[in-house]
Amino acid sequence: MNAQAVETIARALHAITSIADTLTVPLVANLKSSDVKAGDYDVSSVVTEYFSENEASQILLGLQECGFYTKLYVGELEFITAILEGSFSNLPRPRKLVYNTSQSGTGAGRKSLIPAFCTLHNIPVCNSNAYVLSLARHKFHVSLILRALGLPATESWLFDEQGWLFDQKPPHELKLIAKACHESASIGLDHECIGELSYAYETSLARKVAALRQPFIVQRFIAGSEAEVPVIDLFGEAFSLDPVAMTLDGSPILGDRILDYDIVADDLGGFAMCTHLDQRTCEEMRETSKRVFRALGMTAIGRVDFRIGPDNRFFITDVATTPHLVRHSAFAFWFDQAGFRHADVLGAVVAANAQRLGWY
Structure with a gap:
C-alpha cells in the first residue's frame, strides 16, 4: 500500500473538515431511470454509463457524511435551468463546487458541456476542464499523444x-x-x-x-491481466495509488478474456490488489500513471488503465478523467483496502479541488 498517499489523503481529509460547513457540492448526473436517452444506440445502450438510483444515493450520502450540503440535478438541462432561473444561486453555503458525471446523448465531447457551461458562469467544478474531458474521450488521439511522449500506450x-x-x-x-x-x-x-x-x-x-x-x-490485444491506477492531486502533487486488478470469476488472470459490455452492464467484474504482479511492475505503473496525468493536463483526479502481459510488460489502454467513485469502482476499492470509509473517496475529491481553488 502506498503509505505516502495514505498519509497525504488523511491530511487532506482532516483539512477539508475545517471548511465542510461552507461547502455545497451539487451532483449533476444521468440516471438509468430517467428519460434522457434520446439518440441512444440500438445495441450497447449508453445507460451503462448512467447511475442507478442506488449509485446516485451512494454519492449523495457520501457527500453528506463528509459534512457538505448537496443536491441532485438529473441531467444537464435541469442543472442549466437552475443556473439560468436563479435557483442554483439560492442554494445554501457560500462556496459551491459542482461534481458532474452527466453525459447525455452519444458521441464525442458530451461530458464537457457542464464544465464549459460552469466556466462561462464562473462556477468551479470537480476534475478536469472541458478541453481535457473532450480530449480524453478520443481514445485514438490520446494514444497518439502518449506514444509521442514515449509512454507505453498500445499500438x-x-x-x-x-x-x-x-x-x-x-x-x-x-x-x-x-x-x-x-x-x-x-x-x-x-x-x-x-x-x-x-x-x-x-x-x-x-x-x-x-x-x-x-x-x-x-x-x-494484450493477453494477461488488467489493472486500473487511480491518481489524485493533493497539495500540488499527483499521487498514484496502488494498481487495482480487474477480476473475472474472482481471478485477476484474464488471459484472452475482457470486460465486455455485458459484464460491465451487470457489474459482473470484481477488484483485487495486484498481488499477482511484482512490486517493481506496480511501482512502474504508478509512475507511468503520474506522467499520463500530467501529460494530458488532468486536474484533481483521474485513472489510467493498463493491460499487463505474462512477462509483466504493461501497456496503457485507456484513461478516465471522471472515474467512477461509487462503491463498485477501483477508487472505492483502494480506499477500502487502505482503511478509509467510502465517504472519504468523495471527501478526498472535494479536498483536491478545494486545495486547488485556494479554499484551505
Whole structure:
C-alpha cells in the first residue's frame, strides 16, 4: 500500500473538515431511470454509463457524511435551468463546487458541456476542464499523444466510415481489439471486437462504426491481466495509488478474456490488489500513471488503465478523467483496502479541488 498517499489523503481529509460547513457540492448526473436517452444506440445502450438510483444515493450520502450540503440535478438541462432561473444561486453555503458525471446523448465531447457551461458562469467544478474531458474521450488521439511522449500506450489504428485512416493498417496475424473511440463502460465491446486483420474483421468493424456513428480505435490485444491506477492531486502533487486488478470469476488472470459490455452492464467484474504482479511492475505503473496525468493536463483526479502481459510488460489502454467513485469502482476499492470509509473517496475529491481553488 502506498503509505505516502495514505498519509497525504488523511491530511487532506482532516483539512477539508475545517471548511465542510461552507461547502455545497451539487451532483449533476444521468440516471438509468430517467428519460434522457434520446439518440441512444440500438445495441450497447449508453445507460451503462448512467447511475442507478442506488449509485446516485451512494454519492449523495457520501457527500453528506463528509459534512457538505448537496443536491441532485438529473441531467444537464435541469442543472442549466437552475443556473439560468436563479435557483442554483439560492442554494445554501457560500462556496459551491459542482461534481458532474452527466453525459447525455452519444458521441464525442458530451461530458464537457457542464464544465464549459460552469466556466462561462464562473462556477468551479470537480476534475478536469472541458478541453481535457473532450480530449480524453478520443481514445485514438490520446494514444497518439502518449506514444509521442514515449509512454507505453498500445499500438493503435483508426477505422472510420471511410476505412483505415490514411490506409494505415495493423499487420496481419497480430491479435487486435476494437473499441468505440468516444465511449466508456465497454459500450460496443463484444467478442467480435477481438480478431486479426481480415476481410471479415473489417466488415464487422464497418457495421460497428455505422451502428455507433463514430470511429473505432483498433489496438494490439494484450493477453494477461488488467489493472486500473487511480491518481489524485493533493497539495500540488499527483499521487498514484496502488494498481487495482480487474477480476473475472474472482481471478485477476484474464488471459484472452475482457470486460465486455455485458459484464460491465451487470457489474459482473470484481477488484483485487495486484498481488499477482511484482512490486517493481506496480511501482512502474504508478509512475507511468503520474506522467499520463500530467501529460494530458488532468486536474484533481483521474485513472489510467493498463493491460499487463505474462512477462509483466504493461501497456496503457485507456484513461478516465471522471472515474467512477461509487462503491463498485477501483477508487472505492483502494480506499477500502487502505482503511478509509467510502465517504472519504468523495471527501478526498472535494479536498483536491478545494486545495486547488485556494479554499484551505
